[in-house]
Amino acid sequence: MFKRQLLYKFAALFFMENIKVSIITIGDELLIGQVIDTNSAWMAQQLNEIGAWVHRRVAVGDVENEIWQALDDENAASDVILITGGLGPTADDITKPLLCKYFGGKMVMHEETLEHVTYLFGHVFKRPMPLLDSNRKQAEVPDVATVLKNYVGTAPGMLFEKNGKIFISMPGVPHEMKFIMEKHVLPLLKQRFALPxxxxxxxxxxxxxxxxxxxxxxxxxxxxxxxxxxxxxxxxxxxxxxxxxxxxxxxxxxxxxxxxxxxxxxxxxxxxxDEDIPFEILLGRFLKEKNKTVTTAESCTGGYIAHLITSVAGSSDYFKGSVVSYDNSIKENVLHVSNETLASVGAVSEETVKQMLKGVLNVMRTDYAVAVSGIMGPGGGSEEKPVGTVWMAVGNVERVETKKMHFRFDRKRNIELTSVNALYLLCMFVKNDS
Amino acid sequence: MFKRQLLYKFAALFFMENIKVSIITIGDELLIGQVIDTNSAWMAQQLNEIGAWVHRRVAVGDVENEIWQALDDENAASDVILITGGLGPTADDITKPLLCKYFGGKMVMHEETLEHVTYLFGHVFKRPMPLLDSNRKQAEVPDVATVLKNYVGTAPGMLFEKNGKIFISMPGVPHEMKFIMEKHVLPLLKQRFALPxxxxxxxxxxxxxxxxxxxxxxxxxxxxxxxxxxxxxxxxxxxxxxxxxxxxxxxxxxxxxxxxxxxxxxxxxxxxxDEDIPFEILLGRFLKEKNKTVTTAESCTGGYIAHLITSVAGSSDYFKGSVVSYDNSIKENVLHVSNETLASVGAVSEETVKQMLKGVLNVMRTDYAVAVSGIMGPGGGSEEKPVGTVWMAVGNVERVETKKMHFRFDRKRNIELTSVNALYLLCMFVKNDS
Structure with a gap:
């Protein structure tokens, strides 16, 4: 072990290592589509930043021979194999005993982990709770594994080595996986390899x-x-x-x-x-630079633009609030869109979004605003205004810009597209406003 | 071909076939974590419904030998291999020529697809646009492929058969993939196999x-x-x-x-x-049954609860609008939370969410409402009210229920958890309200 590390460090002086990383995710829920795998994207980003390249990602179910096959395949294809999922306390989790068998070990109690699990139980619950057999089992690990401590959950990470390949198993719960990646995996890979x-x-x-x-x-x-x-x-x-x-x-x-x-x-x-940055962060940057505030008046996007803006930490510095005026009565009574306008040109019109913008600037007393009104589908379309028709307005008390757009996807995506495009317009307005 | 189909139909009378399906997704963007793979979950759900079991999912980059290897692996492991991605018009897409080589064909122009691409170009752009070489290339297909027409985009689906295995290649653009799955792939699998x-x-x-x-x-x-x-x-x-x-x-x-x-x-x-249903849909069902309406007053969730409610088609029947009162001035001026309350117990308090609820019921004139105020992090926490502290209130003009919760994740997840738990409380209130 020590000798190999020395060898690696020595070698690192002379060449950079292009290591190949595979990610194996385990769990039926990923294969029947009940859960979307967001772990892999995060892991790939982090690995990329330290110069490790994920070249394959494999998802298999809670089935012993499928997991075994995946371990064999990725062992053949990669230098480092990161495994997530399959470590929970319940009976549908078969990963740990399988890993034990795969690496030729036997299960032993890991006292430090047991202490940690016991501690967690004492603190999470307000009253003393007995440790169940299944909880104790979470502290058992194969004796051939190096334990990677998981301070934020009960299932520890485990590191195995086999013929120079590194296998690391982590829980699938996102914040536990992230903890183990940041605390153990990334530092270990940086130390072990001379990454490009x-x-x-x-x-x-x-x-x-x-x-x-x-x-x-x-x-x-x-x-x-x-x-x-x-x-x-x-x-x-x-x-x-x-x-x-x-x-x-x-x-x-x-x-x-x-x-x-x-x-x-x-x-x-x-x-x-000219950077890889979402508009809600860019907007925040422009607003902070100018020391200005913003609000939204949303009909068809139902609060999604406000959500994007407030998903940014620190947005309370420039975002004061929003009015979601889904129903026309709210457009009239809260935003003071005129009844005449709604009756003559309808809620999805240039005149309506202009009045929504004016109204929300007045209610929220901000420097800038964005207003949108449209038809997201599947219902509500007409010959004249088909599903996907959207009017948007951005501006301040002095100047308003409007735009009509048309999207042709499903409801969810139409809402996203409308929001992102409205944020883009708003960004450009704020940026160019002097 | 015809003989095999007869044979399949004959066989189907006598036994059910447990076919194994693999999904291969192609694209660097999936491996560097720039894009989260939502296609696979949708595909798995649809396949599951017709009794086809996805037992492996593999993601590889735009690298020829990696794709080739994945084709070999999944060919060995599965009966049906569905491939998405890598069919765009630009030079980073290498999938089509590779498939041509893999299945031993040569590229030919598919006249019907060319007509379709030409038609699309004529209609998408308001003015006549020349067809680029790269657009023409999208109409080329391997002569060993059966073309699966893509009415909603330019890159067609392609079906290959090899030693009794079925390979189907589709574009990675979600709505195009969905179209080809629904129009071609699912009916074909149902017809070809006696699925359990x-x-x-x-x-x-x-x-x-x-x-x-x-x-x-x-x-x-x-x-x-x-x-x-x-x-x-x-x-x-x-x-x-x-x-x-x-x-x-x-x-x-x-x-x-x-x-x-x-x-x-x-x-x-x-x-x-007792069903697999998100709370926003359940809420809509309860409200429709009672013919009642709802609104939200959101501080820390910044509009996300309103977004969840309005992500449901037909929500305009019962959702009138929301006030996002991020800044205290909005809580005071729009929702009429008393200045005294904010000064004495603060924005994150039982009294504040109660007043927010009352205020928004008054502004929006709905039957029910939910109000939330909390600290989502990473900043803004204190000894007394650490990050993750949330107060929520649900109710109507007659009765209010409140709950304090505490979440300990990152901002994004704290917002999601707060919203889902608030929707759950609201659902139960509406359900039990007589």
Whole structure:
């Protein structure tokens, strides 16, 4: 063990290691679609930041031979295999005994973990609770595993090594997995391997289709150096372009910056933002810079724009509140949209969103506002105003900009698209407002 | 081809086929964590409903040999391999030529798809647009593939058969994938295989930990028939229990109902809902039954409860609107929370949420309301009111119920937990209100 570590450190002086990482997620709930796997994306991001590349992700159910097969496959394909899920206290969890068998150990009680589980039980419950057999079992680990302590839950992480490959098993509960990754896994990988630097540069274009964008930057793309790749990520009717490079940190950073500034120039007329940042964070940055406040008046988005804005920590510095005016009576009585307007041109109209904007600025007394009204579907569409029709307004007491858009997806996605596009308009208004 | 279909139909009369399905998702964006894979969960749900079991899901990057390896692996492991992603018009998409090579074909122009792409271009853009080479390329397919038409996008689905295994490649854009699944893939699998019936029964418990629940229903679990499995899905401080059975439809349904009613009885004191349904849908059902309306007054959740309520189609029947009162000035001026209350006990207090509730019922003129105020973190906590402290109130003009809760996660999850628990309280209030 010690000898190998020395060897690794020695080797690290001479070459960088491109280690391959696999993620195995275990659990029937992932395979019947009851749960969306958000763990893997987070893990991949973190690994990427330290220069470790996830090249395969596999999900299998709570089935012994399927898990075994996945362990074999990923053992053959990767250097590091991260496993999440299957460690709960209940009988549908078969992962731990299987890992014990796979790595040829026997189950033993891990006294420190037992103490920790006992402690947790004493503190979580207000009255003393007996430790169940199933809770005690969570403190048992294969004797061939190195225990990675889990301070935030009962199931510990476990590290196994086999023929130079590293296997780490973690609970599937997101905050427990995150704790073990941050506390143990990432530091361990950084220490064990001489990881290359992986850098990204991302920009967002608005108002141009993916294929036209590709056509335009064809020459740029074909002239990229070998260690830099370009990817297109179309989303929300916008296209993100991402450059990814790997190599030695300083030279890679320099080359990336160089190439990125060429790219920015190529797309300058459609460039919205030259970083990978959601509009709600960008909005917060602009508002803080100007020391201004914002509000929303939402009909069809039902509070989703306010949710996006307040998902940002510290948003209370610039966000005062919102009126969700779903029903026309609220548009009239709270936001003072005129009854005449609603009767003549309807709730989904330029005039209505203008009045909603004016109304909410008055109620909330903020510097800026955004107002939206539309038809998200599946019902409520008409010949004249089909499902997906949206009017939005952004502005302040002096000036208002409006825009009509049309989205053609399902309700959930129409709400998201409307919100993201409204936030984009708002960002640009705030940015350009002097 | 025809002979095999006859053979399948003949065989289907005599036995049910337990087909194994693999899902391969292709794209670097999934491996660096830039995008969360929501396609797989949806696909798994749909397949499950027709009795096809996804037993492995694999994600690989836009790397030729990785994709090839995944095709080999899943070919060995499954009967049906569904592939999403990697079919866009840009140069980072290498899937189609690779599939062509893998199945030993050559690329040819598919005239019908070309017509369709040309048509789409004529209609999406207001002015005539030239078809780019990259757009024309989207209409090329391997001559060994059966084209599955994609009416909602430019990249067609493709079906390949190899040694009795079925491979289907689809675009990764969610609504295009969904279209091809619903229009082509699901009907094809139903026709081709004699799929078993897979049934689920799910219930939700509130107020009991996973391990105590497991201890309580230990005997129930061990007495389950072989074709029925029990799974625990802890979430939002609640635990869902799911029974899954497979077999012949009628007898399986009967047995499931029998077992499910025993389970419901075992947990009756902690049973919240005996179906797999989010609270926002349940709330809508109760409100419609009673012909009543609802509103929300949200501080710390910033509109997320309103968003959940309005994510349900038809919610305009019972949801009138919301006030997001993030700033104390809005609590005072719009909801008429007294300045004294805010000054003496603070915004996160029982008295404040009671007054918020009363205020919003008055502004929105609805039958019911929910009000929440809390500290979601990471900042804003104190010794007395640490991050995660939340007060909620549900009620009507006559009666108010309040509850204090404490969550200990990150901002995003604290907002979700607060919202789901508030919706649960609201549901129960509306249900029990006479």
């Amino acid at each position: 630097y992986i850098g990204h540069r991302t920009l967002l274009t608005v108002g141009i289709g993916e294929s036209f964008l590709a056509e335009r930057i064809k020459n740029f793309e074909s002239s990229l150096p070998q260690n830099i790749r370009l990817a297109y990520l179309p989303n929300y009717g916008m296209v993100r372009l991402r450059l990814t490079a790997q190599g030695e940190k300083e030279s890679t950073e320099k080359k990336l910056d160089e190439v990125f500034s060429i790219l920015k120039n190529e797309v300058k007329d459609v460039l919205a933002v | 019936y897979i049934g689920h029964r799910t219930l939700l418990t509130v107020g009991i930990g996973e391990s105590f629940l497991a201890e309580r229903i230990k005997n129930f679990e061990s007495s389950l028939p072989q074709n029925i499995r029990l799974a625990y899905l802890p979430n939002y401080g609640m635990v869902r229990l799911r029974l899954t059975a497979q077999g012949e439809k009628e007898s399986t349904e009967k047995k499931l109902d029998e077992v499910f009613s025993i389970l419901k009885n075992e947990v009756k004191d902690v049973l919240a809902v």
